[in-house]
Amino acid sequence: FWWFSHCEKRSYREPVTSLGKDWHRPCLKCEKCSKTLTAGGHAEHDGKPYCNHPCYAMILKTWGNTGKNQHIVNAY
Ligand SMILES: [Zn+2]
Numbered sequence: 413f414w415w416f417s418h419c420e421k422r423s424y425r426e427p428v429t430s431l432g433k434d435w436h437r438p439c440l441k442c443e444k445c446s447k448t449l450t451a452g453g454h455a456e457h458d459g460k461p462y463c464n465h466p467c468y469a470m471i472l473k474t475w476g477n478t479g480k481n482q483h484i485v486n487a488y
């Protein structure tokens with residue numbers, strides 16, 4: 413058995429290794445849009461898998477905007 417803590421399921425199937433982590437194959441899908449992801453062909457944020465585009469790109473954009481806004485706020 414393989415034990416997957418994120419979904420608290422046991423699986424007979426070997427985990428998929430991607431981005432240096434072991435993923436449960438049925439769970440290797442984008443957290444945002446539920447698109448099925450392939451090992452090495454996705455991004456990770458906060459321990460959750462995301463598709464590179466558009467979801468991870470969107471996350472990066474959000475961070476960028478937040479950083480900019482904070483910078484402006486701090487500057488005043
Ligand atoms: Zn799982």
Ligand SMILES: [Zn+2]
Nearest residue numbers: 442445463467
């Ligand atoms: Zn996605």
